[in-house]
Amino acid sequence: MATVVRRAGEYPEPVVTWWPGRRLRFVVVLVLLGAFYSASWHLAKVDPGRLLTGLPKMAGWAAKAWPPATDELPVLLLRTAETIAMAAIGTTAAALLALPLCVVAARNVTPSLALYYPARGFLNALRGVDSFVFALLFVAAVGLGPFAGVLGIALHTWGSTAKLWAEAIENIPPGPLEAAAATGASRVKVIAFALLPDVAPSMVSVGLFWWEFNVRASTVLGVVGAGGIGQELKNSMDLLLFPRLLTIILLILVTVTVIDHTSEWLRRKLE
Amino acid sequence: MAATEARVAPGPTGNGLVARAEGLTKRYPPAVTALAEVSFEVRPGEFVAVLGPSGAGKTTLFRCLTGLTRPDRGTVSVNGRDIWQNPRELRLARREMALIFQQFNLIRRLSALENVLVGRLAHVPAWRVISRSFTRADRQLALGCLDTVGLLDRAGTRADELSGGQQQRVAIARALAQHAKLILADEPVASLDPESSATVLESLRSAVSTGVAVVASLHQVHLARAYADRIVALRDGRIVEDAPADRLDARSIELIYERNAERDEA
Numbered sequence: 124m125a126t127v128v129r130r131a132g133e134y135p136e137p138v139v140t141w142w143p144g145r146r147l148r149f150v151v152v153l154v155l156l157g158a159f160y161s162a163s164w165h166l167a168k169v170d171p172g173r174l175l176t177g178l179p180k181m182a183g184w185a186a187k188a189w190p191p192a193t194d195e196l197p198v199l200l201l202r203t204a205e206t207i208a209m210a211a212i213g214t215t216a217a218a219l220l221a222l223p224l225c226v227v228a229a230r231n232v233t234p235s236l237a238l239y240y241p242a243r244g245f246l247n248a249l250r251g252v253d254s255f256v257f258a259l260l261f262v263a264a265v266g267l268g269p270f271a272g273v274l275g276i277a278l279h280t281w282g283s284t285a286k287l288w289a290e291a292i293e294n295i296p297p298g299p300l301e302a303a304a305a306t307g308a309s310r311v312k313v314i315a316f317a318l319l320p321d322v323a324p325s326m327v328s329v330g331l332f333w334w335e336f337n338v339r340a341s342t343v344l345g346v347v348g349a350g351g352i353g354q355e356l357k358n359s360m361d362l363l364l365f366p367r368l369l370t371i372i373l374l375i376l377v378t379v380t381v382i383d384h385t386s387e388w389l390r391r392k393l394e
Numbered sequence: 395m396a397a398t399e400a401r402v403a404p405g406p407t408g409n410g411l412v413a414r415a416e417g418l419t420k421r422y423p424p425a426v427t428a429l430a431e432v433s434f435e436v437r438p439g440e441f442v443a444v445l446g447p448s449g450a451g452k453t454t455l456f457r458c459l460t461g462l463t464r465p466d467r468g469t470v471s472v473n474g475r476d477i478w479q480n481p482r483e484l485r486l487a488r489r490e491m492a493l494i495f496q497q498f499n500l501i502r503r504l505s506a507l508e509n510v511l512v513g514r515l516a517h518v519p520a521w522r523v524i525s526r527s528f529t530r531a532d533r534q535l536a537l538g539c540l541d542t543v544g545l546l547d548r549a550g551t552r553a554d555e556l557s558g559g560q561q562q563r564v565a566i567a568r569a570l571a572q573h574a575k576l577i578l579a580d581e582p583v584a585s586l587d588p589e590s591s592a593t594v595l596e597s598l599r600s601a602v603s604t605g606v607a608v609v610a611s612l613h614q615v616h617l618a619r620a621y622a623d624r625i626v627a628l629r630d631g632r633i634v635e636d637a638p639a640d641r642l643d644a645r646s647i648e649l650i651y652e653r654n655a656e657r658d659e660a
Contacts, residue, residue, distance in 0.1 A: 298499035302565075305460065306572050307489035308515035312523040316515060320503045 188365035191373060199355060203374050206351035207382070209269045209344070210337035213254075213276025214284075218330050220277070221285035228285060229292035231300070232314060246289075249282025254340055258349040269350025276337050276344075284333055291325045292318065324393045335386040342375045410474075412436045412576045412607040413459065413491075418468035420454050420631075428454035429465065430631040436576065436609055441602045443622035443639070444611040447651055451631040452611040456580040459609070460493055473575055489516050492569030494579035494598075494610075498561040502554035506545060506564045509553050510536040513571030539567035542604070543597040559590025566597045570606070577601060579610035583617070595621040615647050 227233050228242040258275030265271050295318065303317035304310075345353025352371060359368040413436040420429040428451045436442055446452050457463035459470055461477050461484045470477050472487040492513070500509045514532050515523060522528060528536075540546050543563040553561060562582060569577045579598065583591035598608050599621055612618045618625050619639050627635035627650040634650060635642065 298495060298497055299501045302493065302495060302499035302568075303501070303512050303515060305488060305493045306513055306516050306568075307485050308512075308523075309520070311520055312515045312518075315520075315524045316512065316526075317501050320501060324503075 184365050188369040190366065191370040192364070192366035193370065195367065196370070199352065199371060199374055202345075202352040202355050203378055205269050206341045206345075206353070207338055207378065209272045209276060209341045209349075209351055210334055213273045213341075214280055214330065214334040214337050216273070216277040217280035217284050217333070220281045221288060224281075224285045225288035225292060226314060228289040231293055231295075231297060232310070232318065234310070243286075243289075246282045246286045249278055250286055251282075252279060254279035254337070255344065255347065258344050259347045262348045267348045267350070272341055272344040272349035272351060275349060276341060280333050280337060284329060287329045288322070288326050291322050291329065295321045327393055328390045331386045331390055335382050338382045339379055342379070410438065411471075412438050412440075413470070413472050413609070415455075415459065416469050418455070418458055418465045418470070420451075420458060420463065420465045427631045429458065429468075432468070432628075432631070432633055434626055434633065434636060436607045438575065438607055439602055439605045440624060441599065441608045441610070441622045442624045442626055443618035444609065444626050444628060445615065445618055445635075445650055446611075446628035450628040452628055453580060454631075455628065456578055456609075456611065460491065460578055461488065489572070490574055491576040491578055492572045492574035494562070494565050494569060494577060494582045496581040496584050498558070498565050500553035500556075500561050500564055500568075503552060505550050505552055506540060506556065506560075506567075507533070507536055507549040509564050510539050510567045510571045513539075513568040513573075516572075536567070536571050539570040540564070542570060542600055543567045544593070557590065558586050559593055562586065562590070562594045563597045566594070566601060570601055570604070575606060577606055577608045577610075579608065581611055581613070584613055591617065 224242055224246065227238050228246055230239060233239040233242075254272075254275040256275075257278045258272050261271035261274040265274070299321070300313060300317050303313045308316075341349075341351050341353070342356070343353045345351045345355065346357045348354065352375060356368070356371050356375075359365075359371060414434075416433045418429050418432040419427075421427050432451070432455060434442075444452050444455065454463060458465045458468075459472075461470075464478065473490050475483045475487040475490075477484045477487045501512065511528055511532060514528065514536070518528065518532065537546060537549060540549050543566050545560060545563055545567065548556060548560060548564075553564065556564065566577070577598065582598070583594050586594060595610075595617060598610065602608050602623075610622070612622075619642065622639045625635065625637060625639050625642050626633060629650060
């Protein structure tokens, strides 16, 4: 083994790879970022002055909202239950639909690349349209009420869940799958026996995340007429019934907190 | 113990060969010749060690034998099936050969027993695989294989809680459960400490004693001499030695690992 001795100052220094380097490029990036944010500021019509004048109005509402109204509590609780039910049915339907599609959309286990690309495109399209927008369309198609919300949630969550599941499948180490396939077992058997146990925990975790997310999302779906507590929220706001509005907001907060903690607890239990 | 056992010549073999490679040639353009006209045969109940410096073509040879890499020229037959004839032959041949990997490749969340049952997948109807209900006969067979490699007491342990040596022995049990006639092991002990290496190679020896043929690439000459019946040495993609393990002397070992000054510089 040859040892080369050089004096300090003669060693070639390696190029730092994580930083693009070059002062000029840094300045250009800075200018571009500045332009982007100033354009965004104008497009978003940010006006702190209007916020300042609007705040007392909100403070007035808040003062009028106390104490929260309790006379309609049974109805509001029913609406809350409706919201949770919408999220549960929508998420579960999405999960069942995502199950076959995530296999097709995972590069390492897809039956054929000719199916992989269309599957990916389809999922991206579903994911790109928010459940809010889908719900708007379904309200027009199937009428007002929670069913439109369920359909909206199901379609958007189908795309999102299948995509995340496919990514979980793509991230598992290839060795054990290769080993199982090398015994001469068919693809279905390899997926069922070798792949599933490896990805099941992260799949359940993703499913729980979307259920939790959809509970939050479905609290506002009512605003477009798709049922649940959101519908009551909008009514109260329109009629300026502030105590009722406060009750609804508190109900949403409690529900979301409970669901978040339950889902987090379940996910922690999985690992 | 294993060392003396290893020197015993392979028993009567009949005339069937387990595997035969003929004229295997594989080039990686522009300049690398990974394999050049490699031919050899493997008989039942024989432990063949493949030796050779890094880059000698050992891994390419294993990939060609298992059907993972298609050679430019040459044929591989396993139990009389030409694996490159068509995909069906390859799949059928794969049932009869089992692979052992350097990184074990167990399914980490499954128990040792379930990992051994992976060896039964090709023989079990799909509904049993999906519902995870193997027959008692299969489960008993798998437990027997774990017993052979000395891990019966770890049957219920999750694979990722086993030591490296134990995981590799589970992989050998998986190969046994497959009822493979041939076990191909590419660097089975390269990531193990000496003690685990010994137990793993002893497990491969006990597989051989049940009539299975083993082809294993090894890095250490002393392990090859202690556990193998025959040593095949590769250098620059060619077989430079093919002899019974006890006839390999210091001179020929030197020949296998003779320093190639130019390549060491590169």
